[in-house]
Amino acid sequence: GDSVTQMEGPVTLSEEAFLTINCTYTATGYPSLFWYVQYPGEGLQLLLKATKADDKGSNKGFEATYRKETTSFHLEKGSVQVSDSAVYFCALKESTLTFGKGTMLLVSP
Amino acid sequence: DAGVIQSPRHEVTEMGQEVTLRCKPISGHDYLFWYRQTMMRGLELLIYFNNNVPIDDSGMPEDRFSAKMPNASFSTLKIQPSEPRDSAVYFCASSQLDRGSYEQYFGPGTRLTVT
Numbered sequence: 001g002d003s004v005t006q007m008e009g010p011v012t013l014s015e016e017a018f019l020t021i022n023c024t025y026t027a028t029g030y031p032s033l034f035w036y037v038q039y040p041g042e043g044l045q046l047l048l049k050a051t052k053a054d055d056k057g058s059n060k061g062f063e064a065t066y067r068k069e070t071t072s073f074h075l076e077k078g079s080v081q082v083s084d085s086a087v088y089f090c091a092l093k094e095s096t097l098t099f100g101k102g103t104m105l106l107v108s109p
Numbered sequence: 110d111a112g113v114i115q116s117p118r119h120e121v122t123e124m125g126q127e128v129t130l131r132c133k134p135i136s137g138h139d140y141l142f143w144y145r146q147t148m149m150r151g152l153e154l155l156i157y158f159n160n161n162v163p164i165d166d167s168g169m170p171e172d173r174f175s176a177k178m179p180n181a182s183f184s185t186l187k188i189q190p191s192e193p194r195d196s197a198v199y200f201c202a203s204s205q206l207d208r209g210s211y212e213q214y215f216g217p218g219t220r221l222t223v224t
Contacts, residue, residue: 041217042217044152044202045214089152
């Protein structure tokens with residue numbers, strides 16, 4: 001069945017550092033791919049998405065490119081802020097959304 | 110729109126008691142999802158509805174869990190009897206099917222503690 005594998009956290013960075021959170025997936029077809037973010041005490045909210053191979057999703061300085069050849073959708077940001085501290089979930093959709101286990105990001109001043 | 114509304118935000122109950130969690134989806138959304146989040150198991154889909162009809166309840170852990178959606182604006186998740194291992198954050202989410210892909214909108218969650 002479908003599955004999503006994310007790097008384990010926590011990822012600890014200093015403000016303005018470069019961020020990469022790795023995500024790979026297994027799917028039978030051609031899923032849509034998503035990154036969701038969960039801030040402390042809140043529900044998940046969509047950060048960005050890509051619906052087909054080579055699409056790049058972007059939002060709030062975050063980017064991820066749908067790589068079919070490597071079945072990956074890595075999340076990147078050039079300069080993180082303290083306010084980016086949250087848990088990030090990679091997800092794919094074929095019939096329903098399948099989430100990874102989440103990666104906690106901690107950014108210190 | 111107010112977003113997905115869940116109540117209560119926090120629930121503390123004793124083992125064996127009945128617990129009912131409530132959800133109001135975003136108006137116009139035709140899908141509703143119930144998830145459970147724990148540190149050990151991450152985010153698990155319990156059940157989802159389309160147009161008020163349960164489509165897939167394979168994630169419901171056991172017969173102690175039941176979910177209903179009597180109309181397009183209200184759903185409940187009931188646990189009877191509750192057990193300490195049911196302690197988790199329960200999220201409701203809703204979405205509207207769109208061409209190609211869709212976004213799920215999550216509520217703030219209900220933190221359930223069973224002692």
